[in-house]
Amino acid sequence: MTQTQNNLPPQTIDARGPRFTAGITLVVLSIALLTHSTLVIGFQLIVFAIAAFIGLKKSPYGIIYRKLVQPRLSGPVPLEDQRPPRFAQLVGFIFALVALIGGITDAKYLFQIATGFALVAAFLNAVFGFCLGCKMYLILVRIFKRA
Amino acid sequence: MNSPLLLLILLALATGIGYRMKATQGRIKRKAGLQISAAEIRTSFGARATVIQFSTTFCSSCRAAKVLISDVVSKQSDIKYVEIDAESNLELVRKLDIRSTPTTIFVDKKGFEIARAIGAPKRDQITAAINRL
Numbered sequence: 001m002t003q004t005q006n007n008l009p010p011q012t013i014d015a016r017g018p019r020f021t022a023g024i025t026l027v028v029l030s031i032a033l034l035t036h037s038t039l040v041i042g043f044q045l046i047v048f049a050i051a052a053f054i055g056l057k058k059s060p061y062g063i064i065y066r067k068l069v070q071p072r073l074s075g076p077v078p079l080e081d082q083r084p085p086r087f088a089q090l091v092g093f094i095f096a097l098v099a100l101i102g103g104i105t106d107a108k109y110l111f112q113i114a115t116g117f118a119l120v121a122a123f124l125n126a127v128f129g130f131c132l133g134c135k136m137y138l139i140l141v142r143i144f145k146r147a
Numbered sequence: 148m149n150s151p152l153l154l155l156i157l158l159a160l161a162t163g164i165g166y167r168m169k170a171t172q173g174r175i176k177r178k179a180g181l182q183i184s185a186a187e188i189r190t191s192f193g194a195r196a197t198v199i200q201f202s203t204t205f206c207s208s209c210r211a212a213k214v215l216i217s218d219v220v221s222k223q224s225d226i227k228y229v230e231i232d233a234e235s236n237l238e239l240v241r242k243l244d245i246r247s248t249p250t251t252i253f254v255d256k257k258g259f260e261i262a263r264a265i266g267a268p269k270r271d272q273i274t275a276a277i278n279r280l
Contacts, residue, residue: 015207033157034150081205112153119154120161128165135247138203138233142241145234 015080021061022125029119038103048093088133172266180260193227212267
């Protein structure tokens with residue numbers, strides 16, 4: 001029996017979802033970089049904010065995945081704790097915020113560098129399945145959490 | 148910099164990083180490391196060696212690595228497999244400089260680290276590493 005997203009334990013998500021959403025993020029960030037558009041990076045900032053602060057399932061890209069992609073996939077649903085991908089969205093949010101500030105203040109290089117970092121991270125997740133934000137999670141736990 | 152050129156450079160760079168990460172993922176490297184005590188892993192060492200996997204509850208590849216490594220190790224009576232939750236053993240994680248999960252550490256019968264794999268290793272890599280122990 002195929003388990004659906006709605007039946008997943010509360011702290012878990014379909015592990016295939018973040019890779020799909022990283023693909024959409026990659027396209028949006030590429031458009032932002034090519035057009036130097038504060039509107040596009042502002043939109044992506046809102047998407048990152050929803051995913052990081054409200055939840056991955058509430059994110060527009062997450063909804064697209066659940067409504068359009070997930071029903072077409074077969075086989076058992078690989079589960080993943082949502083904390084690391086949510087943390088990765090927070091990292092994306094910070095880069096998008098810096099890029100937006102760069103765009104608004106006409107600091108072209110700041111916009112390009114911040115968008116570029118977020119774009120590389122999205123590319124690695126979408127194409128290779130590597131979540132850089134997730135990898136940073138344990139490092140930050142090591143730094144900030146007492147043993 | 149011209150935006151299309153910058154995008155091309157970034158995509159090429161990310162592709163290079165991706166292939167590099169893919170190539171090194173799970174590769175078992177020989178490493179003369181620190182000594183771990185039996186108290187730190189809360190169990191005794193195997194007669195020949197011990198394979199210690201550091202995992203986190205959120206790490207999906209940790210579960211696959213656990214199944215694979217424990218299966219390979221179960222065929223060796225003198226090698227022990229131990230899984231440690233990284234988040235609740237931060238002192239040991241810091242001591243051994245574990246930066247991501249799964250990280251698998253191979254230690255000898257005295258607890259000295261002799262090899263390490265960062266990422267989920269493949270079955271043939273684990274078998275080869277165990278045969279070398």
